[in-house]
Amino acid sequence: MSQSLIDHRGPQFAGLLREVLDGLKKIFQASRSEIILNPGSGTGAWESCVVNTLSPGDRVLGCVNGHFSTRFCDTAQAHGIEVQKIEVPYGTATPADSVEERLRQDKERRIKAVLVLHNETSTGIVTDIAAIRRAMDRADHPALLLVDVVSSLASIDFRFDEWRVDVALTGPQKGLMLPPGMAILAVSEGALRANQSAKCGRYFWDWAPVLERNAHGEFPYTPATALIFGLKESLAMLEEEGLANVFSRHARLAEACRRAVKAMGLKLLAKKVEESSNTLTAVCIPEGFDSDAYLAHAQKTLELPLGPGLGEVKGKIFRIGHLGSLNELELLGALAGVEMTLTSFGVPIPLGAGLAAAETYLLQTAPDGLGRGR
Amino acid sequence: MSQSLIDHRGPQFAGLLREVLDGLKKIFQASRSEIILNPGSGTGAWESCVVNTLSPGDRVLGCVNGHFSTRFCDTAQAHGIEVQKIEVPYGTATPADSVEERLRQDKERRIKAVLVLHNETSTGIVTDIAAIRRAMDRADHPALLLVDVVSSLASIDFRFDEWRVDVALTGPQKGLMLPPGMAILAVSEGALRANQSAKCGRYFWDWAPVLERNAHGEFPYTPATALIFGLKESLAMLEEEGLANVFSRHARLAEACRRAVKAMGLKLLAKKVEESSNTLTAVCIPEGFDSDAYLAHAQKTLELPLGPGLGEVKGKIFRIGHLGSLNELELLGALAGVEMTLTSFGVPIPLGAGLAAAETYLLQTAPDGLGRGR
């Protein structure tokens, strides 16, 4: 009866919540943090991050290397915050040196925060957050380090404590393998101090009542209970596999994907292998072809779910996702689909070549001797 | 493969979204409106409503008659808006005359909006929104009419168009019978005009990109897809039953509940029958008893899910929910649970009396002769 009225206020829920919050700390590698859960999305998580740590008129430094990093900065601007941007081409990562330089120039310490994406989902580029932190240290700058880990958490090694991140934010629908519908943040003590003086208007996103009520196993308003139950399962799966294994599994599939793409004769958007994402691969479509038209063709003929080019690379790239619970056979099936649909779209591809390259790499790197026969 | 990356961008999703938006307009009785869906909650819906229609420094008139109407006003205040309140005791509705009077006093037309709850969930009181609209008309005041229908939509008759409401807001977890996790708003043309000049900081909640992308069957960010699928089912169920039948079903169960409570010798919090909610009933616990302790007892002994008293009536009332898909037998089971747990808690109740009263009323009002035997 009217479960929705109260079932998120009983003692059972309190235990579940505690378990989920503790489990998320392990995934963020953030023992010294608080976890904030809101119904929301990645965009909501940006807003939660911005309005809780900053004030209208503040200045921040935005590391921009793709569509989603641009929008993270847009979120700050929408709340009256001045964003100074370091912009680099799509397909590259923000150099830590540039961050250091800008921060050194900020003699008056007006920059309150550095905004950066660990993995730029629109281009498949990983930025070295440890290097960014070292750059901030070298500049001896007190800005907060605010990191989007939407498409890296629980897939690519991310270390909240070790890298002294102040806010890391994500959603449940990527590495946590759940449906979308939530904003998930890890926040440091420094971020909590900033929260006390931050002047951006907020009520729903305000961290203070969430933390206060979470301490009693409750929420200040109706939480997304189904996702909280789901998180329990996801965290158990990740715990069972072990985070290190999760990271190396993603690295192995990603490299197989990249080798397949190259064997097909296509170019990767990522300029450097060490900046290549292990959760998705952005592929350049050859000159003379429109990637949006190709995606529509791939969807129509084989229901192949590829991601489009966004922003500057619209029509020029497509993205292959390989994160979460994807296994070898599913990746190979998807790569076969890429081979077939590119061919039928008119892009000349040697059928089977990409697959052979992926198979060869996967066999060479099979865990624990499983690649060897009799 | 990486479904989450794009499955909310295909043609199938566009068709689903159109169907759900159209269906919600019928439920809001709001043919001349736009529907806005966000991952969120009722609290998020308040924030969406406030930041999209108002600016810091604006003045609004808040109708306060319980815990949730207070918090709706708090949301506005958190965004720098001045709230003038009409406060009436818990258990009563805001008189339309008071609204008229306040608006007449506002010669300079500084009040930008009237904030009101159709059904105050903390007390089970329904406010007559049609009367509020007539009061605003009599005062010839241009303020927006912003209405929380969280615990009334799809349960108690609510007419967006006819009453010229500007924003009506709710979540999926009450009359729409889904898990929580979404903010659902119907907005008028007037609200959309206000949106253009509203200065509150916003990015995630901003209506403009949602409306623009919805027109192409998309969202500006990852939507709560599972709930959108769920809405399709809920709307089909409501359509099949017919809105008028849904309203009369709730009215009948609510009256049975009230008669049972009175037959148990207990008092209703609602002072007037015409202000009594058809979705939940707030019951006063007799002097000398603490309703929070009673709720803990009821939860522990029979896992009976009752709502607590909030705000001014904390410890003094408990709430029986009777909305959504609840049927006669479930209501009677719950009322039996109330009889038993009150008795074992030490409140002297004539066992069976409440049930007999409810059964009698339900038999007298059985639809279409079903109450008659051979």
Added chain:
Amino acid sequence: MSQSLIDHRGPQFAGLLREVLDGLKKIFQASRSEIILNPGSGTGAWESCVVNTLSPGDRVLGCVNGHFSTRFCDTAQAHGIEVQKIEVPYGTATPADSVEERLRQDKERRIKAVLVLHNETSTGIVTDIAAIRRAMDRADHPALLLVDVVSSLASIDFRFDEWRVDVALTGPQKGLMLPPGMAILAVSEGALRANQSAKCGRYFWDWAPVLERNAHGEFPYTPATALIFGLKESLAMLEEEGLANVFSRHARLAEACRRAVKAMGLKLLAKKVEESSNTLTAVCIPEGFDSDAYLAHAQKTLELPLGPGLGEVKGKIFRIGHLGSLNELELLGALAGVEMTLTSFGVPIPLGAGLAAAETYLLQTAPDGLGRGR
């Protein structure tokens, strides 16, 4: 890919099967037995029992006190077995003395088995299987003891080992709280010996290949995998509650139901309280009323799921089920439904009286002081 071809042959399935078979032995209280699972039903379990232990031309003693015990005997007859019956009126149990007497008369030991229902589902009568075993011992008769526990296992105390039962048979859809679709048997060493010489034609039901392949974690043919997964969950729930608690929970709800029925002024079909079933209660409808018509009325008006009278008591009784995961509030809701639908059907019932009786009893017997308040 083609999971159905082989997923019931992997090592994971073998572990699941072992766990489920061991768990079922605990529920049957049958450490010295083998468990046989087939896709099927209770009727299939009768057939499995008969064709695996008997030969055409054999004679058996059938204890008949209702519709289902009659059909158990019919199963034997359909396979060319001669059934001598001890028939007692519906609403009573087979006296152990009658069994003893018949077996003593069988000087030539031609009776190969005694067929008996622990709980006759059509009448709600429990037969004392321990007493039947003692009667067989007193007669020093070697017949097999074949017991239907379809509506008693995991609800009413049944002791396979202690009572030296030879075959106990059931389905998943009663005390095991699963959908129907399976025949579940516990078989003794004596039954396995009988199996070797039993001449009834059989292939699908044959125990030998099932036992042989189960020993390797497999089945000789495609098993009902979904139900085997379900059994794992059911067994875990029963284990967590504890069998003794499961039995006393059923006993308490059943007594509450019987008291409610009597307080409504109706008669129970069961003549003796010690023979009354704790899983269902058969209620006599007053003279002048037809229970089949009443059931149709209850179904139509409140979707109240009651069982009909079968065989000799067709039109004369209706049955209230109270087994499995049913809780107090659901029972009280169902009893309220009985009060309301009887009234509207024209049977004069004091509304609320039955509920008050049930509530009073449940409060008096609330476990562990939970019935007491402050």
Added chain:
Amino acid sequence: MSQSLIDHRGPQFAGLLREVLDGLKKIFQASRSEIILNPGSGTGAWESCVVNTLSPGDRVLGCVNGHFSTRFCDTAQAHGIEVQKIEVPYGTATPADSVEERLRQDKERRIKAVLVLHNETSTGIVTDIAAIRRAMDRADHPALLLVDVVSSLASIDFRFDEWRVDVALTGPQKGLMLPPGMAILAVSEGALRANQSAKCGRYFWDWAPVLERNAHGEFPYTPATALIFGLKESLAMLEEEGLANVFSRHARLAEACRRAVKAMGLKLLAKKVEESSNTLTAVCIPEGFDSDAYLAHAQKTLELPLGPGLGEVKGKIFRIGHLGSLNELELLGALAGVEMTLTSFGVPIPLGAGLAAAETYLLQTAPDGLGRGR
């Protein structure tokens, strides 16, 4: 409450049952037949077929070309029926001429039935049932035609009416895409006549009470309700796609699979292309390798679900299933898995060659121009 007691006896269930029975007739292409559903399995369906149409001492002609056709004959023998076999090597189909010859020799018309598998699941061989029927006609023999369609129905064209089949039997877990747990039979008028004189012992399997109660929308015992609900969905999916499309989809995927296997340098077990199954492909493992060991390796390294060799071909073949809802990408993923695991098992395979062959064929035969690009 005690739903299991009666929810398969209400009017809703009757409508569902009628819909499912009618839908199955379309799938069997059997307008002049009755459909019989039992909880069970394919083995149970054999038993149902045998005990309902034959008597101990009868003689039948068994077409044996693999493990499952052998077991169909075993079922008959277990019930005292004499089976004369036409045995051909694994990997070939029973020639219709042999059937004609044997029936011509049966001057006394002692052969009561011909037992044959439409698709021998252990070898992937399709027997031409239309040719068998013509052979029976030429011999002018009145034997019943009893056909196992376990792995062909709803995947390979099967025409009950046109080929004058008497019993066709299957389970839900192949072409009907459901979990296992049921025996599904289509029976002709001739089979129903035979049923009246068939003397095999039967109670659970007996068709007469099923047909009688089905006519009232009921079953004589608890049916596998979950599967009956599932059938409704499966039938709707097949109806939407259209049977002809379902058959050609299976044919196309099967041919792609066979071409891939040949391009890998492996041999098919099937000697003739026209006898090759469209639901599964049996592949010979090269000399010097044991296919059981290979299957264990494939399961362990990639969780690749392949079927083992059974009976005469144990250790010599493995089987790739490609029926039901399998799509192109899943097939290609599975073929990639075969390439990789064979390689790591030590069988020299040119990586990518099989995939290229399958991709090429699938592109050439893409439906409706979908294979062509811009």
